[in-house]
Amino acid sequence: MALITQSDIAKRLNVTRVTVSKALRDHPDISTKLKEKIKRTSKELGYTPNLIAKNLTARKTFTLGVVIPDLENNFFAYATDSIIDAASEKGYNVFVTVSRENQQSEILNLKNLIGMRVDGLLVCVSQHSRDIEVFNEIEKLNIPLVFFDRKPDGLNSQSVVFADNYGAISAIDSIAAEGYKRFAHFSGYSNISIGHNRKEGFLAAMKKNELKIDPEWIIEGGYEIEDGYNSFMKLNQKKKFPEIIFAVNDRVAMGVYKAAREVGVKIPEDIGVVAYGFNETAQTFTPTLSIINQDPRKLGEIAIESLVDKIEQKNNLLDRQIIIKEDFIWNNSIKRKNKLRK
Amino acid sequence: MALITQSDIAKRLNVTRVTVSKALRDHPDISTKLKEKIKRTSKELGYTPNLIAKNLTARKTFTLGVVIPDLENNFFAYATDSIIDAASEKGYNVFVTVSRENQQSEILNLKNLIGMRVDGLLVCVSQHSRDIEVFNEIEKLNIPLVFFDRKPDGLNSQSVVFADNYGAISAIDSIAAEGYKRFAHFSGYSNISIGHNRKEGFLAAMKKNELKIDPEWIIEGGYEIEDGYNSFMKLNQKKKFPEIIFAVNDRVAMGVYKAAREVGVKIPEDIGVVAYGFNETAQTFTPTLSIINQDPRKLGEIAIESLVDKIEQKNNLLDRQIIIKEDFIWNNSIKRKNKLRK
DNA sequence: TATCCTTACTTTCTCGGTAACTTAGCCATA
DNA sequence: TATGGCTAAGTTACCGAGAAAGTAAGGATA
The missing domain is CATH 1.10.260 (434 Repressor (Amino-terminal Domain))
Structure with missing residues (x-):
């Protein structure tokens, strides 16, 4: 060859x-x-x-490195797709790596990407990442880096994330307006921004609507289907039962659906479900899942735009923290009380 | 930087x-x-x-190029995940590109990957690809290439695909054994191996079980949710109705579920559904979808193994065509008649 | 004591491209 | 006729590594 x-x-x-x-x-x-x-x-x-040789002299590879926690997660698959799309539109190739939600492999991937002299990095940190040493090093090396969807605490790097608290308020406002009062929250881990932001959002929205928060109904788990399943089973053993489950993401909601079906609790008749998610997936739920809409394609596009801006120094050297606002979409997993009155 | x-x-x-x-x-x-x-x-x-410089002299980049038709398709997301995984285990990085089921962008991606001097190519051709000129050129350049999941007609290159006809026989044997006789087939396009192989498999399996094939019940559509939806609606207007719908993939089955729900046809009471698919997705259907199981992770692993073998010349220069056998998994989308008898 | 072998480096070449300087030949002008 | 400018090349150096070959000093061996 x-x-x-x-x-x-x-x-x-x-x-x-x-x-x-x-x-x-x-x-x-x-x-x-x-x-x-x-x-x-x-x-x-x-x-x-030979583009490699070309890039040797140009000191630019027109290649971006992306670190994804898990491609089997539909949300990230969609985001990755749009990242590749947006990048190629701007003339960049993309190395996709998967950390499998594991910090060790996240670090390995980053080193490798830097070794390949990518022009910039797009990173969604893994769930359990606590050590920000790598990112400090990368900053020292002056390699353009943008966090997307999740970012580690204690860093003010450039980032593109969703406005989780805004979304929570928008959702709970709408739902409470129909007379619902008793909300449970199946949350993720608090050390990742996504986990505590959504929890904070939930708490703030409850407070704003003057609703009582039952600590027994705030169940901290993970972000996977089985976590939702387990949380529901825990909830089901308690004496009091809420009207609405507010889940940290659609996979957890999927676990809730599964568990509810098993124990004979009907959605939306016996309990309503709302979660952070996106519409393509929400529509595949039966009944369709009410969501705080996070569009992964939009996220990917904006993330690439932000990174390429940084690489090509279009922004004024200041790390921009972009926040995407989310809408609430009322689907069939919550009964509309007002409808009945009509 | x-x-x-x-x-x-x-x-x-x-x-x-x-x-x-x-x-x-x-x-x-x-x-x-x-x-x-x-x-x-x-x-x-x-x-x-600087790995690039290292690879310049070594004339080896330890980089593989992958062309995926569509990352938003769950099956490919899983396959891509396992491809990246298997490759990194063997010490290779992966450039993932997406053709969006478009031959033009497929060719562009291939040229770019060759320019980046990838050590080998893993390609799943887009649905409508008919022109095999590019692949002949690549062969002339002696760049290791392996097709996976789909491969263009008229080429005997190395490939890893599923044994669709075997899977169809295995499924229809099982279902017919429970007394079902009237099968419809929602097929894809016939010009891609996947389309006609699955149709051939269906026809052969029907013949083997001595079942009558109603041409009205063979509906050619595409591979997407809306294709399944449309096909079901077409079927629903005919006078006669089958007992089982045999769909070309799970997205088409998803469309069938959606359409059936809309017109009040119940699965599995009124009609059974079986499709080519994989279990992680099948389990998210309500009721869970009976499938001819195609494991995307297995596909990805074997494809990488095959490609790396070819690159490192472990195989004896002969293009191997690997065929993965599929099992039938009976889930809840088809009623078990024998169960009732017990 | 001449030869050989280690040890610990240094020189030079190569990969495939780009960029910045020559050079050779020609015509026009002062 | 010397000088300047233009065209169409050629020459050299560089990017960041690895591979191969070269070398100087010192000790062991015949």
Whole structure:
């Protein structure tokens, strides 16, 4: 697998390699006649420029590194898709790596990407990442980095995240307006911004609506289907039962659906469910899941835009923290009380 | 963003660059004392080796290029995840590109990946790809290429696909054994191997079980949710109704579920559904979808193994066509008649 | 004591491209 | 006729690493 190089073409035509390079770049140094000849043979021989060598001198690879916690999570699959899309539109290739929600492999991926001299990094930290040492090092090396969706505490780096508290308020306002009062919250871990932001959002929204918060109904778990399942089973053993479960994401909601089906609790008749999620997935739930809408495609696009801006220094050196506002979408997992009155 | 190089370290310690290179590689030429000193300063300065430069001389990038039709498709998201995983286990990085089921962008991606001098290509051709010219060119350039899941007709390149006909037989054997006789088939397009293989499998399995095939019940559509939805609506307008719908994939099945719910047809009471799919997704259906199980993780792993074998010439130069057998998994979308008898 | 072998480095070459300087030949002008 | 400018090249250096070959000093061996 030895591909054709400029030297091969040069040898064939008895000119120097640099002449070939110039001809292919349409440099005025070379006569039109020779240019044509060189271009013709380069096509004949099937020459494809070695972008790696090109980038060696240019000190730019037009390559971005992305660290995703888990591609099996639909949300990240959609986000990754739009990241690749947006990047290629701006002329960048993307190395996708997966940390599998594991800090060790996250660090390994980052080192590797830096070794490949990516022009910038787009990172969604893993759930359990507490150590921010790597990111400090990366900052010291002056490598453009943007966090998306999640970011570690204690860092003011450039980031693109959702306005979780705003979304929680928007959702609970709407639901409370229909007369619901008793809310449970299945939360994630508090050390990741996503976990405590959503919890804070929930608490703030409850307070704003002057609703009582029952500590027994705030159950801290993880972000996976089984966490939702387990949390529901825990809730089901308590004496009091809420009207609405407010879940940290749609996978947890999926676990709630599963557990509820098993124990014969009906959604939305016996209990309502709302979660952070996005509509493509929400529509596949039966009944369709009410969500605080986080559009992964929008997230990916804005994240790439932010990163490329930083790389190309379009922003004024200040790390921008972009916050995307979320809307509440009322689907079929919560009964509309007002409807009945009509 | 100018990262530390070996020369920087060398200058600092008043030795030559090559001494640094050797020290970092633990070459016996260098004394233990100097090695330690070099390693210490290299850490202090935050040196990260430039893998691109390394690979320039080695003429090997330890990078693979992958072309995926659509990451928003769960199946491909899972497959991609396992591809990245398996590759990194073998020491390879992965460039993921998405063709969005579009041949033009597929070709663009391939050219770009070749430009980046990937050591090999893993390709799942887009649905409508008919032109195999690119792949002939790639073969001429001697770049290792493996097709996975789908492969274009008219090429005998190395590939890893599922044994669709075997899976169809296994499924229809089981279902027919319970007394079902009237099957419909919602098929994909016939020009892609996946489309006609599955149709052929269906027809062969029907024949084997001596079941009558009603041409009205074979509806050719696409591979998306709305295609399943439309096909069901078409079927619903016909006078006769089948007992089982055999769908080309789980997204089409999802469309069937949606349409059935809308018109009040109950699954599995009024109609049974079986589709090609994989269990993680099938379990999220209500009722859980009976599937001819295609494990995307297994596919990804085997595809990477096959590609790396080809790159490292472990196989004997012969293009191997690997076919993965599929099992039928009976979930809740088809009523078990025997169960009732018990 | 001449030769050989280690040890510990240094020099040079290569990969495939780009950029900045030459150079050779030709014509026009002062 | 010397000088200047233009065209169409060629030459050299550089990017950041690794590989191979070269070398100087010192000790062991014949």
